Amino acid sequence: MPATSHDVMPDIELYQPTDEANALDLASTLGRDGWIVGGGQDTYGWLKDRNKSPAAMIEIAQIDAWKGVKETADGIEIGAVTTLTDIANHPLVKSKFGLLATAASKVASPQIRNVGTLGGNLNQDARCWYYRRGLDCYRAGGNICYADSPEGLNREHAIFGASRCVAVSPSDTAPALVALDATMVVASASGERLIPAQDFFVGPDRDIVNMTVLNEGEILTAVRLPNEWANAEFYFEKVADRNVWDFALVNVAAAIKVSGGSITDARIVCGAVECTPRRLEAVENAIRGQQRSDELADQVAAMSTEGARPLNYNHFKVPLMENLVKRAIRG
Secondary structure (H helix, E strand, O other): OOOOOOOOOOOOEEEOOOOHHHHHHHHHHHHHHEEEEOOOOOHHHHHHOOOOOOOEEEEOOOOHHHOOEEEEOOEEEEEOOOEHHHHHHOHHHHHHOHHHHHHHHOOOOHHHHHHOEHHHHHHOOOOOHHHHOOOOOHHHOOOOOOOOOOOOOOOOOOOOOOEOEOOOOOOOHHHHHHHOOOEEEEEEOOEEEEEEHHHHEOOOOOOOOOOEOOOOOOEEEEEEEEHHHOOOEEEEEEEOOOOOOOOOOEEEEEEEEEEOOEEEEEEEEEEOOOOOOEEOHHHHHHHOOOEOOHHHHHHHHHHHHOOOOOOOOOOOHHHHHHHHHHHHHHO
């Protein structure tokens, strides 16, 4: 009798809408059974590991209305299905909002950026390997955090905002969008809502299952960047184990307005230190109105890590984060 393999992909219905109304209707009808797919870089990892098995996938990569970069009356709008390569290379993004162009260029590898989308990078799920392996941690509906245990491997995990789960936001573009005071355009069959980027991401104290405020049937369709932060002085740096492929150990995104050597306004955000992009408002307040200098950077850097609670193996994130903030302020 021939052997039967049980390690096969589950049956999944595939929908490939080409217009936004159809996509939103499908998302509403399918609800939790429908998995939204852009470039698929997060999706196919889950399916390959057999740890997610949606009943249906809604591929939105062919919806032209959700692609591209266009100038608006008060800034630019970027479709959520626009690839990271297109964002990194787009002349308008590079000239006015170079912070986002640089952040997009640091994601993963060229091959992944060629198919990976802005929406996918922002909405990707936690990258904690315990969770990804299908273990019954808090985020997966269990009653333990394997990373935050005496034997847990937590070098890449959070130093702020832990509440049962200690996974971090894995996105490189998210801190840049929070620093640029972006607005997320979220659509559903019942209408559209606009959400500040800083409020789009949620921590485990608010939602242990989801990492964004997207509700069932909603799709992130675009991101809007206001001219208020166009052509500011930008700084983005990502520290990872390798220059390609790896997720950040810590990254920093800063938008700083300078006049006559004095900082008139600033937004500084760190990623990979908390489940959400961490905006450093205390640092921003401390440098506003001050002369930009090495001395100022040295004085305020420690403020960025006040309240940090490192885990067994990620104490290094504290000085790393402080040094990145120093470099961002120095410019």
